[in-house]
Amino acid sequence: MSLIEPFHLPFMARALVELVILGMLAGTVGVLVLLRRLAFVSDALTHTVFPGVVIGYMLGDEDGVFWGALVAGALTAVLLTVLAHRRRVSEDAALAMVLTTLFAVGVVLVSRRTAFTSDLTQFLFGRVLTVTQEQLVQTAVVTVLVAGLLAVLRRPLMMRTFDPEGAAAAGIRVGLLDLVMNVAVALVVVAAVQAVGTILVIALLIVPAAAARALSDRLVVIVPVACVIGALGGWLGLAVSYEASVYHGLRLASGGTVVLVLVVLYGLAALAGAVRKRVALGRVRLTAPELETPELEMTR
Amino acid sequence: MTQQQSRTAALVLDKASVAYGHIPVLEELDGTVASGEAVALIGPNGAGKSTLIKAILGLVPVVRGRIEVLGTTPAQARRDVAYVPQADTLDPDFPVSVEQVVMMGRYRKIGWLRRPSAADRTAVAQALEQVGLSERARHRFGTLSGGQRQRVLLARAIAAQPRLLLLDEPFNGVDAVSQHALLDAIAVLKRQGAAVVVSTHDLSIAHLACDEVCLLNHHQFGFGPTEAVLTPERLRATYGGHALELRGDRVIVTQT
Numbered sequence: 041m042s043l044i045e046p047f048h049l050p051f052m053a054r055a056l057v058e059l060v061i062l063g064m065l066a067g068t069v070g071v072l073v074l075l076r077r078l079a080f081v082s083d084a085l086t087h088t089v090f091p092g093v094v095i096g097y098m099l100g101d102e103d104g105v106f107w108g109a110l111v112a113g114a115l116t117a118v119l120l121t122v123l124a125h126r127r128r129v130s131e132d133a134a135l136a137m138v139l140t141t142l143f144a145v146g147v148v149l150v151s152r153r154t155a156f157t158s159d160l161t162q163f164l165f166g167r168v169l170t171v172t173q174e175q176l177v178q179t180a181v182v183t184v185l186v187a188g189l190l191a192v193l194r195r196p197l198m199m200r201t202f203d204p205e206g207a208a209a210a211g212i213r214v215g216l217l218d219l220v221m222n223v224a225v226a227l228v229v230v231a232a233v234q235a236v237g238t239i240l241v242i243a244l245l246i247v248p249a250a251a252a253r254a255l256s257d258r259l260v261v262i263v264p265v266a267c268v269i270g271a272l273g274g275w276l277g278l279a280v281s282y283e284a285s286v287y288h289g290l291r292l293a294s295g296g297t298v299v300l301v302l303v304v305l306y307g308l309a310a311l312a313g314a315v316r317k318r319v320a321l322g323r324v325r326l327t328a329p330e331l332e333t334p335e336l337e338m339t340r
Numbered sequence: 341m342t343q344q345q346s347r348t349a350a351l352v353l354d355k356a357s358v359a360y361g362h363i364p365v366l367e368e369l370d371g372t373v374a375s376g377e378a379v380a381l382i383g384p385n386g387a388g389k390s391t392l393i394k395a396i397l398g399l400v401p402v403v404r405g406r407i408e409v410l411g412t413t414p415a416q417a418r419r420d421v422a423y424v425p426q427a428d429t430l431d432p433d434f435p436v437s438v439e440q441v442v443m444m445g446r447y448r449k450i451g452w453l454r455r456p457s458a459a460d461r462t463a464v465a466q467a468l469e470q471v472g473l474s475e476r477a478r479h480r481f482g483t484l485s486g487g488q489r490q491r492v493l494l495a496r497a498i499a500a501q502p503r504l505l506l507l508d509e510p511f512n513g514v515d516a517v518s519q520h521a522l523l524d525a526i527a528v529l530k531r532q533g534a535a536v537v538v539s540t541h542d543l544s545i546a547h548l549a550c551d552e553v554c555l556l557n558h559h560q561f562g563f564g565p566t567e568a569v570l571t572p573e574r575l576r577a578t579y580g581g582h583a584l585e586l587r588g589d590r591v592i593v594t595q596t
Contacts, residue, residue: 075431075434075435192452192453193452194452195444195447195450195452196447196452198436198440198444199444199447201434202430202431202434202436202441202444203425203430203444205423205425205429206423206425206444206493206496208397208399209397209399209418209421209422209423209425209506210418210423210444210447210448210500211418211419211448253435256435257435257480258435258437259435259436259440262435
C-alpha cells in the first residue's frame with residue numbers, strides 16, 4: 041500500500057490537507073471535550089448543525105453549507121451553555137426532544153429534494169474527496185482561530201476544567217469561559233461538516249484525545265499527541281480507502297475509513313498505555329516501595 | 341504589613357442574609373474576624389456553611405445586611421482571598437501534576453500568557469514545603485491519597501499569598517498525618533497575618549486551630565471565642581432535633 045502515491049492526484053491532495061488540518065484541530069479541542077466530559081455537547085451539535093447545513097445548502101448551494109452550519113452551531117453553543125448553568129435535570133428530556141426535532145426538520149427538508157439519498161449521505165457523512173480550495177481555506181481559518189483561542193485561554197480553561205468552584209473563587213468568569221468552549225466545539229463540528237459530515241465528527245473529537253490520554257498523564261504531551269493521531273488517522277484513512285477502491289475494487293467511504301483507522305490507532309494506544317502503566321508500576325516498586333504505602337486513613 | 345492593615349478586620353458580617361434565588365439560606369449573621377485569627381464554621385450538614393463561604397467569595401448574593409471582606413466588597417476583595425475546596429470533589433483522573441495544581445494559585449499574578457517567573461516557582465516550592473509534600477511535586481495529583489490531595493489544595497492557596505483563607509470541610513476523611521500537616525500550615529498562615537475561615541464538623545479541630553467559632557444552622561447560634569461559644573447547650577440548640585444522634589458521634593462525645 042502506498043502512503044504517498046495517491047496524493048499526487050489534486051483531489052486526493054486537497055482531501056489529505058483537509059483531513060490533516062481537521063485531525064489536528066479536532067485532536068486539540070478533543071482533549072478539552074474529553075476532560076470536561078463534553079461528549080454530550082458534541083452529540084447535541086451533530087443534531088442541530090445538520091438542519092443548519094441543509095438550510096444553508098438550500099439557500100446558497102455548496103457555499104451556503106458552511107454558513108448554515110455556523111449559525112446553527114453558534115446558536116446551539118449559546119443554548120447549551122445557558123441550560124448547563126441552570127442545571128435543571130427535568131430539562132434533559134426537553135433538550136433531547138428539541139435536538140431530535142431539529143434533526144427531523146433537517147431530514148424532512150432534505151427529503152423534499154430529488155436526490156434525497158445522495159444529499160442525505162453527503163450531509164451526514166461528508167464528501168471529503170470533493171473538498172474545494174475555498175473549503176480548505178475555511179478550515180484553516182477556523183483552525184488558526186480556535187488554536188489561538190485555546191492558547192490564550194489555556195490557564196483559565198485548565199483551572200476551570202480541573203476545579204470549577206476554585207476557578208470561580210479565583211475570579212474566573214466560568215459562564216463566559218464555558219460559552220467560548222462550546223463555541224470552539226461548534227466551530228470544529230462546522231469545519232468538519234464538508235469533510236466527514238455531522239455524525240463522524242464526534243469520532244474525530246473523541247478518539248484521538250482518548251488515545252493520547254491513554255499514552256500520557258501530562259497535558260503538554262497529550263495535546264500534541266492527540267494532534268498527531270488525528271492527522272495520522274486522516275492520512276492513513278484516506279490511503280486505505282484509496283488503495284481498497286482503486287486496486288481491490290472495494291469501495292470504502294473515506295470518512296468512515298478515517299474513523300475506523302482512528303479506532304484502530306486508539307486500540308494500539310490503549311494497549312501501549314496499559315504496558316506503560318505496568319512498567320511504571322514495576323519501576324516504582326523497585327526503587328521506592330515506601331511511596332506506594334498509603335498513609336493511615338482515619339476512620340470516622 | 342502596615343499598622344493600619346493589621347488593625348482592620350479581615351471579615352465583617354453585619355446583619356448579613358444570604359439567599360439562593362428566592363430561597364433564604366442564612367439570616368442575620370453578625371460577627372468579625374481580625375487578621376491573624378481563625379474562625380471555625382460549625383453546624384450540621386445543610387446548615388449553610390458552604391453557602392457562607394461562597395458569599396464571602398462574592399459568588400452568592402447578600403440580600404440584606406452586609407459582608408465586608410478586607411475592607412471592601414467580597415467581589416473586589418477576591419484578589420487577596422484564597423479558597424480551598426474539598427479535595428474529593430475533584431476528578432482524580434485529571435492529567436495534572438501536584439506542582440501544576442499549586443502553580444494555579446499563582447495564575448492571578450502570572451496572568452494568561454506570561455511564563456511563570458523564578459519568584460512564582462519559588463512560591464510554589466515553598467508552599468509545597470509548608471504542607472510537607474515537596475518530594476511529591478512531579479507526581480500526578482490523582483495518585484495521591486485524599487489527605488495529601490487536600491494538602492496540595494492548601495499549598496495552592498498558600499502560593500497565592502492570601503490575606504483571607506477560606507477552607508470548606510478540609511478535614512473530612514483526611515488521615516492523621518495530613519490533618520497535622522494541614523493544621524501546621526494553617527497556623528503558619530495565621531502567624532503571617534492571614535485570617536482563616538474553616539468549616540468543619542470536627543469540634544476538636546475548632547479547639548486546636550481556631551480562636552473563634554461561628555455556630556450556624558440557617559441562623560447564627562453563637563459567634564465568639566471558642567471556649568465561650570462551644571457549650572453543650574449552644575451545640576444542642578444549633579443541631580436541634582439531631583442532638584441525640586450526635587451523641588454517637590466521636591467528636592461530639594468529647595464535648596458532653
